[in-house]
Amino acid sequence: xxxxxxxxxxxxxxxxxxxxxxxxxxxxxxxxxxxxxxxxxxxxxxxxxxxxxxxxxxxxxxxxxxxxxxxxxxxxxxxxxxxxxxxxxxxxxxxxxxxxxxxxxxxxxxxxxx
Amino acid sequence: xxxxxxxxxxxxxxxxxxxxxxxxxxxxxxxxxxxxxxxxxxxxxxxxxxxxxxxxxxxxxxxxxxxxxxxxxxxxxxxxxxxxxxxxxxxxxxxxxxxxxxxxxxx
Numbered sequence: 001x002x003x004x005x006x007x008x009x010x011x012x013x014x015x016x017x018x019x020x021x022x023x024x025x026x027x028x029x030x031x032x033x034x035x036x037x038x039x040x041x042x043x044x045x046x047x048x049x050x051x052x053x054x055x056x057x058x059x060x061x062x063x064x065x066x067x068x069x070x071x072x073x074x075x076x077x078x079x080x081x082x083x084x085x086x087x088x089x090x091x092x093x094x095x096x097x098x099x100x101x102x103x104x105x106x107x108x109x110x111x112x113x114x
Numbered sequence: 115x116x117x118x119x120x121x122x123x124x125x126x127x128x129x130x131x132x133x134x135x136x137x138x139x140x141x142x143x144x145x146x147x148x149x150x151x152x153x154x155x156x157x158x159x160x161x162x163x164x165x166x167x168x169x170x171x172x173x174x175x176x177x178x179x180x181x182x183x184x185x186x187x188x189x190x191x192x193x194x195x196x197x198x199x200x201x202x203x204x205x206x207x208x209x210x211x212x213x214x215x216x217x218x219x220x221x
Contacts, residue, residue, distance in 0.1 A: 035210060037158075045150075045158065045201050047210035058209055061115065094157055099148035099205060102160035102169050 002026040002103050004095050009108030016085050020108055022078040022095030030073040033098040036080045038091035039107075048093070049080065063089075085112045116140050118204050120213035126221040133189040135216045137202035142182045146206045149178055149187045152215075153198045161200075162187065192218070 004027070008020040022034075036048040049069040050058045057069055068081040078095055092107040117140040127133050137147065145165040150158040160169045162178035165185055175190045189196055197220055202213040 037212075044215040045152075045203075045212040047203075047212060050205075050210050052207060056207055058207075096158075099160050099163035099169075099203065100167075102163070104157040104159075107157055 002101075004097070004103055004105035006093065006095055006105040006108040009093065009110045011111045011113065012085055013114050014086060014112055016112070017081070017083045018085065018110060019079055019081045020093050020110065021080075022105055024076045024078070027076075027097065027101070027103060029071050029076050029078050032101065034071070034078045035096050036069065036078075037094045037096055038089075038110075039094070040088070040091040043091075046091075051078070082110070085110075087112050115209050116143060116204055116211055118202055118211050118213040120200075120202055120216050122216060123214065124217045124219060126219045127192050128221045129192055129194060131192045131221075133192050133196075133218060135187045135200055135202075135218075137180075137185045137187070137213050139183045139185075139204055143204045143206070145181050146204055147178075147180070147185050148203045148205060149176075150201045150203065151196075151198045152201065158201065189218075 003025045005023045012018045035050040051069050066084045070079045090112045094107045095105045097103045119138045121136050147165045149162040152158040161172050161176050166178045177188045199215050199217045201215050204211045
């Protein structure tokens with residue numbers, strides 16, 4: 001059974017940093033397209049970052065230069081390092097696979113507030 | 115980046131209705147399009163990928179069509195479990211963009 005389990009969310013002050021993680025089981029993070037998608041309270045879905053199996057990375061303009069996607073193949077885990085956080089980064093952060101595989105985690109809430 | 119525009123934003127329909135949601139891309143995306151269903155407090159669920167391929171386990175009343183810049187999601191006969199918000203998503207090696215969503219409500 002495939003599972004994606006996010007962790008690391010919480011409350012952080014504006015300008016602060018946080019790292020969220022996505023632990024995968026039954027599915028290889030290193031051999032597949034993996035992405036981070038966020039959803040602000042009451043809003044729609046926003047693609048944040050994508051990492052392809054070959055290592056190609058894409059970031060949304062709204063997070064470029066502040067967020068870094070990475071993976072730990074030995075732990076089969078995807079990470080999102082979030083720096084210089086702003087109030088508008090407050091959202092539930094989901095990790096997800098390629099749509100053809102169709103797996104999503106349950107999400108982790110990041111709240112940026114003083 | 116490629117922009118995805120969904121219409122309508124809200125749709126009121128009755129059980130048994132045929133429902134169609136449209137998604138337009140700002141430039142050609144071939145068939146690199148997925149459709150998702152999301153219910154409150156839950157993660158999105160993939161319904162369709164590659165514009166028209168039904169994800170495993172998804173009921174056959176859902177179908178997708180289109181290529182290039184115009185795409186549609188059709189529910190042939192709306193069921194009680196289908197009241198939710200639907201999103202289109204363009205995905206490929208260089209970008210990933212969602213439409214703004216269509217909420218399907220009970221009429």
